[in-house]
Amino acid sequence: xxxxxxxxxxxxxxxxxxxxxxxxxxxxxxxxxxxxxxxxxxxxxxxxxxxxxxxxxxxxxxxxxxxxxxxxxxxxxxxxxxxxxxxxxxxxxxxxxxxxxxxxxxxxxxxxxxxxxxxxxxxxxxxxxxxxxxxxxxxxxxxxxxxxxxxxxxxxxxxxxxxxxxxxxxxxxxxxxxxxxxxxxxxxxxxxxxxxxxxxxxxxxxxxxxxxxxxxxxxxxxxxxxxxxxxxxxxxxxxxxxxxxxxxxxxxxxxxxxxxxxxxxxxxxxxxxxxxxxxxxxxxxxxxxxxxxxxxxxxxxxxxxxxxxxxxxxxxxxxxxxxxxxxxxxxxxxxxxxxxxxxxxxxxxxxxxxxxxxxxxxxxxxxxxxxxxxxxxxxxxxxxxxxxxxxxxxxxxxxxxxxxxxxxxxxxxxxxxxxxxxxxxxxxxxxxxxxxxxxxxxxxxxxxxxxxxxxxxxxxxxxxxxxxxxxxxxxxxxxxxxxxxxxxxxxxxxxxxxxxxxxxxxxxxxxxxxxxxx
Amino acid sequence: xxxxxxxxxxxxxxxxxxxxxxxxxxxxxxxxxxxxxxxxxxxxxxxxxxxxxxxxxxxxxxxxxxxxxxxxxxxxxxxxxxxxxxxxxxxxxxxxxx
Amino acid sequence: xxxxxxxxxxxxxxxxxxxxxxxxxxxxxxxxxxxxxxxxxxxxxxxxxxxxxxxxxxxxxxxxxxxxxxxxxxxxxxxxxxxxxxxxxxxxxxxxxxxxxxxxxxxxxxxxxxxxxxxxxxxxxxxxxxxxxxxxxxxxxxxxxxxxxxxxxxxxxxxxxxxxxxxxxxxxxxxxxxxxxxxxxxxxxxxxxxxxxxxxxxxxxxxxxxxxxxxxxxxxxxxxxxxxxxxxxxxxxxxxxxxxxxxxxxxxxxxxxxxxxxxxxxxxxxxxxxxxxxxxxxxxxxxxxxxxxxx
Numbered sequence: 011x012x013x014x015x016x017x018x019x020x021x022x023x024x025x026x027x028x029x030x031x032x033x034x035x036x037x038x039x040x041x042x043x044x045x046x047x048x049x050x051x052x053x054x055x056x057x058x059x060x061x062x063x064x065x066x067x068x069x070x071x072x073x074x075x076x077x078x079x080x081x082x083x084x085x086x087x088x089x090x091x092x093x094x095x096x097x098x099x100x101x102x103x104x105x106x107x108x109x110x111x112x113x114x115x116x117x118x119x120x121x122x123x124x125x126x127x128x129x130x131x132x133x134x135x136x137x138x139x140x141x142x143x144x145x146x147x148x149x150x151x152x153x154x155x156x157x158x159x160x161x162x163x164x165x166x167x168x169x170x171x172x173x174x175x176x177x178x179x180x181x182x183x184x185x186x187x188x189x190x191x192x193x194x195x196x197x198x199x200x201x202x203x204x205x206x207x208x209x210x211x212x213x214x215x216x217x218x219x220x221x222x223x224x225x226x227x228x229x230x231x232x233x234x235x236x237x238x239x240x241x242x243x244x245x246x247x248x249x250x251x252x253x254x255x256x257x258x259x260x261x262x263x264x265x266x267x268x269x270x271x272x273x274x275x276x277x278x279x280x281x282x283x284x285x286x287x288x289x290x291x292x293x294x295x296x297x298x299x300x301x302x303x304x305x306x307x308x309x310x311x312x313x314x315x316x317x318x319x320x321x322x323x324x325x326x327x328x329x330x331x332x333x334x335x336x337x338x339x340x341x342x343x344x345x346x347x348x349x350x351x352x353x354x355x356x357x358x359x360x361x362x363x364x365x366x367x368x369x370x371x372x373x374x375x376x377x378x379x380x381x382x383x384x385x386x387x388x389x390x391x392x393x394x395x396x397x398x399x400x401x402x403x404x405x406x407x408x409x410x411x412x413x414x415x416x417x418x419x420x421x422x423x424x425x426x427x428x429x430x431x432x433x434x435x436x437x438x439x440x441x442x443x444x445x446x447x448x449x450x451x452x453x454x455x456x457x458x459x460x461x462x463x464x465x466x467x468x469x470x471x472x473x474x475x476x477x478x479x480x481x482x483x484x485x486x487x488x489x490x491x492x493x494x495x496x497x498x499x500x501x502x503x504x505x506x507x508x509x510x511x512x513x514x515x516x517x518x519x520x521x522x523x524x525x526x527x528x
Numbered sequence: 529x530x531x532x533x534x535x536x537x538x539x540x541x542x543x544x545x546x547x548x549x550x551x552x553x554x555x556x557x558x559x560x561x562x563x564x565x566x567x568x569x570x571x572x573x574x575x576x577x578x579x580x581x582x583x584x585x586x587x588x589x590x591x592x593x594x595x596x597x598x599x600x601x602x603x604x605x606x607x608x609x610x611x612x613x614x615x616x617x618x619x620x621x622x623x624x625x626x
Numbered sequence: 627x628x629x630x631x632x633x634x635x636x637x638x639x640x641x642x643x644x645x646x647x648x649x650x651x652x653x654x655x656x657x658x659x660x661x662x663x664x665x666x667x668x669x670x671x672x673x674x675x676x677x678x679x680x681x682x683x684x685x686x687x688x689x690x691x692x693x694x695x696x697x698x699x700x701x702x703x704x705x706x707x708x709x710x711x712x713x714x715x716x717x718x719x720x721x722x723x724x725x726x727x728x729x730x731x732x733x734x735x736x737x738x739x740x741x742x743x744x745x746x747x748x749x750x751x752x753x754x755x756x757x758x759x760x761x762x763x764x765x766x767x768x769x770x771x772x773x774x775x776x777x778x779x780x781x782x783x784x785x786x787x788x789x790x791x792x793x794x795x796x797x798x799x800x801x802x803x804x805x806x807x808x809x810x811x812x813x814x815x816x817x818x819x820x821x822x823x824x825x826x827x828x829x830x831x832x833x834x835x836x837x838x839x840x841x842x843x844x845x846x847x848x849x850x851x852x853x854x855x856x857x858x859x860x861x862x863x864x865x866x867x868x869x870x871x872x873x874x875x876x877x878x879x880x881x882x883x884x885x886x887x888x889x890x891x892x893x894x895x896x897x898x899x900x901x902x903x904x905x906x907x908x909x910x911x912x913x914x915x916x917x918x919x920x921x
Contacts, residue, residue, distance in 0.1 A: 264854035265650045402567050429649070431543050431597020432565050456653035479918025495599055495649070495686060499568035537674050543646035601681035602645045609674040619677060621710040625745045 015394055015443050017521045023508045024154050029518045034417060034448045037516035041370060045171030047214035048237070059241045060187045064098035064219070067240040068177075071215040073099065076106045077176035080209045083113035083137075084181070084193055084200040084342060088252030091181040091219050093117050094244060096125045105129045110173055112164060112205035112363070114138040114408035126151055135173055137161065138398060138408025139510075147509050148405055150525045155508050158398065160444075161341075162367035162374065162414035162515040165208040169370070172517065178213035180206045181247045185220040186228040189238025193343075194230055194353040194360070196222035198248045201322070201343020201352060203232045207362040210237040221247045230353055232360055254345040261295040265427055265456050270296045272480070273425045273454040274303030277381050278311065279478035280471065282420060285313055287380045290320040290415055293344040294385040296425040298323055305329045319375050320366065320411060322348035322358075330358065339375055341366040341411075367414040369515050376411075376418025384412050384424050384450075388440045391485050393447030393462045395424060396440035398512065401433045403502040403526045405510075409444055414515050416449040421467060424453045434492035434499070436485065441502060443521040444512055457491055458483035503527040529585040535614025538598075538606035545598035547606040549614050552588040557581050563595035576600055580607040583623065584615075629753070629778060631908040632692040632718065633657040633916055634819055634848040635864040636857050637781070639696070641666035642675030645682070652688030656857045657848065657916070660694040663708050664723055672704050676711040683715040694755060696721040700730050706737070713741040719753035719778065724786060726762040728773035735774040750775065755821070759783030760790040764805045767812030777818055781850060782809050784823035797825075797833050799840070810845055817902035822846040828853040838863045847909070865917040866910045874910035875921070877903060 011019055013030035021028055053059070061067040073079070079099075081092050092115060099107070109131045115122065122143045125131045135157040139147055147156055159167060167173040183199045185191035193200040198221060210216050210233045218233070218241045227235075261267060273296070277283055291301040302325055308314065309332075317337040318326050324347035329335050338358040343349040351358045361375070368374050376382075387406060388396035395416070400406040416422040426435050436455070451465045458481040461471050475482060504524035514520040531551040538546040552558065559574050566573070577591050593603065612619050637658035640651040643666065651659055661679040663672065679695060687693060695717045697708035712720050722734055731754065742749045754776040758767055764787065771777050784802045785795060793801035802823060813820035822841040825834045834856055841849050842863040849860050866874070877894060881904050884892030892899045914921045 265653065268654065268854070401565055428653075432569060432595075432599055433597065456650070497569065497572055497600060499565070500571070502567065539643075541644065541646065543649060544644075598645060599649070599686070601685035602678065605677040605681045606674070608677050612673060618707055619673070619711075621707070621714055622744060624680075624714050 013519065015392070015446050015520060017443055019519055019522055020508065023511060023522070026155060026157070026511060028511070031446070031514050031518040031520040034446055037369070037518070041170055044169045045174065046169070046212040047174050047176065048212055049214065054239075059189055059238060061240050061242045064095055064242050064244065065102060067217045067242045068095075068098055068102060068104075070240055071177045071217060073104055073177050075104055078108040078110055078174060080175045080178045080213065081111040081115065082180060082203060082206040082209070083111055083115055084203060084205060085198075085248040085253050087116060088249040089115065089117055089181070090246050090248050091179065093120045095179050095219065096120070096130060100125065100128060100130045106132045108133040108135065110135040110175065112137070112209070113161070113410065114140060116141040116143070118142070123151065135159065136408070137164070137410055138405065140405050140407065144405030148403060148523070148526050149528070150507060150509060152509065155522070156510040157513060158409055158510055159513045160367070160409040160413040160515050161363055161411040162369055162376070163513050163517060165364040165368040166370045166515070166517060168208050168212050170517070175209055175213035177215045177217060178206070178209035179217050179219055180210060180233060182218050182220045182233070183247065184222045184224045184228055185218045185241055186224055186226040187241055188226055189216070189218050189233070189235040189241050190226070190228040190231040191218050191220060191238070192228060192230050192232040194232065194349065198222070198246070198250050198253065199346070199349045200248065200253050201349030202340040202360040204341040204361050204366065205363045206233060208364050215239045217242060219244060219247060221245060250346070254349070261299055263295070266296045267299050268456050269425050269427060269454055270299035271303045272459065273300045273383055273423050274307050275478065275480055276423060276452065276454060276459055276475060277304060277421075278307040279480055280421060280474050282380045283313060286316045287313070288315055288317045288319065288378060289381040289383070290318065290379055290419065291326070291383040292385065293321050293323055297383050297385060298325060300383050300425060301325050301329070305332070305334055308334050319379055320415070322351070324348055327351045327358070330355070339366070367411050367418070367515075369414075369417075374418065376414055379415070379419040380421060382415035382419030382422045384415060384422060386412070386424050386426050386435075388435055388437050389424055389426060389453050389485070390437050390440040390447070391489050393450040393453065393464070393485060394440050394443045395445035395447075395450060396442045397444045399442040399523060401499070403441060403504070409512070413445040413449070416445045417515060421451045421471065422449060424450055426453060426455055428455045428457050428488055428492045429495050432496045434496045436488040436492045438489060442512060442523055446514070446520065453485060453488070455488055457488060460485040460488055529615065531586060531589055531614050533614055535610040535612070537609035537613060540594065540596055543597050543599070543602065545596060545603050545606050546594040547603070547610040548592040549607070549610045550590040552590045555588050557586070557589050557591060559591045559593065561593045561595065563593065565595070565597060572600060573603055576603050577607055580604060580611065584611050586611065631905050631912065633909065633912050634692065634779060634821060635913065635916070636848060636860045637694070637821060637850045638854065638857060639666065639850065639852050642679045643667050643671055645678065648678075648682050649686070651854070652686065652691070654854050654857050655861055656691070656851065658692040658694055659688060660696050660721055661717070662696045663704070663712070664696050664698050672698070676708060680711045680715045683717060692719070693717040694719045694721045696723060699723050700725070700734065709734070709737050710741060713738055713747065713752055714745050716747060717752070719755050721755040721757060721781070723757045724759050724763065724783070725756040725770050726760055727766055728769040731756060731770055731773035731777060735776050738776070752776065753778045755779045755781055757781050757783045758809050759786035761787070762790070763787075764808050767809050768815055771812050771816035771818045779819040779821055779847075780809055780813050781821035782806060782823045785826070797827065797830070797837070799837065806844055806846075814845075819847040820845070822849040824850045824852050825856070826852070828856065831855070831859055834859050861916070864913050865919070866913050870910050871914050871919070871921060874907035877907035878911075
């Protein structure tokens with residue numbers, strides 16, 4: 011069967027029943043009552059939550075073969091918890107687990123691949139996979155397909171019961187012995203723990219893992235003791251150099267700067283750019299540069315924003331300090347400055363991922379967002395975005411909040427170079443469709459801006475951008491231009507085996523990723 | 529035309545390619561490609577190298593492409609440079625007028 | 627040979643060694659893109675750069691830009707092969723470094739004519755920009771500008787000029803003030819365009835603004851830039867005023883009217899409109915359009 015973005019899908023993939031994507035705004039409006047594994051129950055009889063070791067905590071949770079474990083991704087490339095927890099689980103001989111981190115987890119030494127190969131893990135549900143695990147999955151490592159969800163879809167999946175968590179392991183840079191914990195302070199601070207809130211509230215058991223035991227009660231507290239079963243202290247939860255690195259970087263590439271500046275120009279040209287507007291720019295190289303240009307435009311025009319949303323970076327904190335933004339709503343903190351800022355300023359807030367991005371609440375903050383700046387690996391002439399797979403079909407990215415921001419923000423802006431090396435970025439058809447084109451307002455490249463004629467604000471944007479003298483081109487022009495440089499690539503050949511399912515924010519399937527034919 | 533020594537051109541920078549041509553005993557052009565986009569563009573890369581070798585009249589050579597995402601025209605320029613260096617001659621610009 | 631007008635507000639040098647910079651430069655806002663075979667290319671890479679620049683221009687000539695190739699010095703060992711490659715790449719112009727005497731221009735122009743003929747390119751179509759970068763070049767600027775019909779612009783090079791003068795190069799540029807005016811006057815008299823020197827400190831955008839204000843106020847048609855971040859700053863200074871646009875339109879209307887009435891000489895407000903005036907009017911309107919002003 012074909013879904014609303016023309017992707018051919020099987021009806022059933024192993025145990026997974028496919029609900030095809032029906033289009034933006036076509037989702038089922040009301041879902042059944044929330045399903046949770048959280049039980050009303052008394053705390054430990056001796057009043058002691060502190061365990062001697064990870065193994066002891068895991069034993070006490072009663073983790074069994076086939077259960078589901080979860081982690082957050084707020085330590086990013088610097089995470090040292092997942093490897094230690096999985097090693098402890100393996101030592102206890104527990105097998106066949108479903109591994110459900112809140113986003114991409116790309117750990118090395120040990121690699122997740124090792125735990126799949128030895129049978130500790132047999133299912134993965136995440137927002138993306140890459141590196142060694144990505145390569146192995148695309149080559150058919152797993153029996154069951156990996157389920158990939160954008161940020162907004164994960165809390166929905168947890169609350170509908172599609173992803174029920176037996177044990178949530180939550181890394182915290184400071185915790186007391188009763189489980190009040192946070193990521194905002196301590197030597198390995200990672201900032202917002204917003205992605206863990208839904209896990210803490212709905213998992214059958216919650217284990218806090220820290221390397222920084224503080225005096226009771228831990229203050230500030232992000233996750234409350236009421237949800238926490240056990241606390242374990244280990245030597246090191248993360249590598250601070252890598253917790254903040256990777257995501258946040260300032261580019262000097264003139265092409266990227268040009269794209270960033272043009273995206274800021276497009277925002278500044280819009281009539282929605284006025285006092286009290288809101289934005290989310292993200293943490294890619296172009297995004298960070300775009301944030302700086304946006305700050306310049308705001309200062310020039312004397313415009314102040316009401317809030318910035320999502321993953322925070324040092325330069326947004328800088329804007330806040332200058333009084334350019336009134337409130338920062340942080341679902342994630344991409345660098346050390348952003349990580350510490352939450353504890354320092356009352357208007358910099360740690361928010362639950364669900365209030366950030368989950369469409370199935372009484373309102374997520376994305377619904378109030380004016381401008382969202384996104385990255386992508388590929389855009390096609392229908393404005394569909396691929397944010398997962400690279401030129402040879404390899405797994406390169408994570409869905410993150412991309413599809414959510416595109417759908418929620420009034421104006422979603424994709425910043426992307428026309429070509430990268432010999433790889434065209436604007437193509438006739440994306441290899442993996444992750445974000446439906448209908449939700450994308452414009453694509454900003456070094457060769458001009460393409461507005462999406464099917465977007466709800468097309469007429470308004472066309473008028474505003476033309477009045478500002480910005481160079482508008484068609485997406486077809488950009489595609490032809492890209493291919494005139496690179497030549498037409500030979501299509502990637504796949505087998506019929508589905509290795510990953512790409513869910514949209516409403517839980518329908520927007521695409522699948524098939525095994526690459528070697 | 530016969531190669532008597534090796535020639536090398538290009539860099540390992542992004543969007544460039546390092547091309548090495550070496551003399552070969554057996555007739556034929558053997559091409560080794562190291563590239564992230566070989567699956568997509570390997571055939572075109574080989575054809576470009578063969579065209580260049582044909583233009584120079586070289587019938588036996590080993591050619592190695594260490595590609596960093598070079599466009600076709602870059603592969604052509606680097607291969608021509610590598611061959612000229614191996615032959616120790618300048619490029620025959622009049623050949624471009626045909 | 628009938629010359630087309632082209633905006634020359636910014637001329638960006640792009641090294642002939644680096645494919646990624648060449649590809650990206652095609653997307654920036656510079657009016658003129660100068661593929662360089664000279665200073666930015668080490669002696670051992672001249673052969674590689676010629677081929678790379680040649681194929682890049684032949685295969686991926688950026689649309690809507692004026693394309694130049696800067697060859698090596700007139701007396702260098704590379705000049706002949708540079709010209710063989712450069713002419714065949716069919717750029718709009720070849721930019722010759724350190725021109726000091728008109729005879730040098732005629733010699734280069736003859737070589738270009740021979741190559742154009744061999745390659746089946748219209749003889750005379752390859753334009754020339756002469757870099758004026760010594761006291762002798764400044765001294766002979768008018769003779770250089772008129773030595774060949776191919777010459778459409780002179781470009782001042784401040785670093786070598788000040789070295790030849792034994793001056794100190796400063797950001798304020800008092801030491802090149804005379805040279806700027808001398809070159810500009812020669813260009814105006816010869817009816818060719820005048821391109822000002824590079825502002826070398828790519829990190830000092832405020833300094834660039836001050837320098838470019840002078841460039842524009844003196845009367846230059848544009849400026850050479852060495853880094854992409856200088857482009858938009860320099861372009862912004864070459865946005866014509868409403869008055870200039872009005873005047874340009876009147877000049878062109880008068881020329882049109884003259885054509886309709888088959889008049890030999892056309893006058894406006896009592897003065898005769900010559901070819902350079904007409905070209906300048908076209909340039910003014912092109913500058914206005916490039917700055918997003920509807921004309």
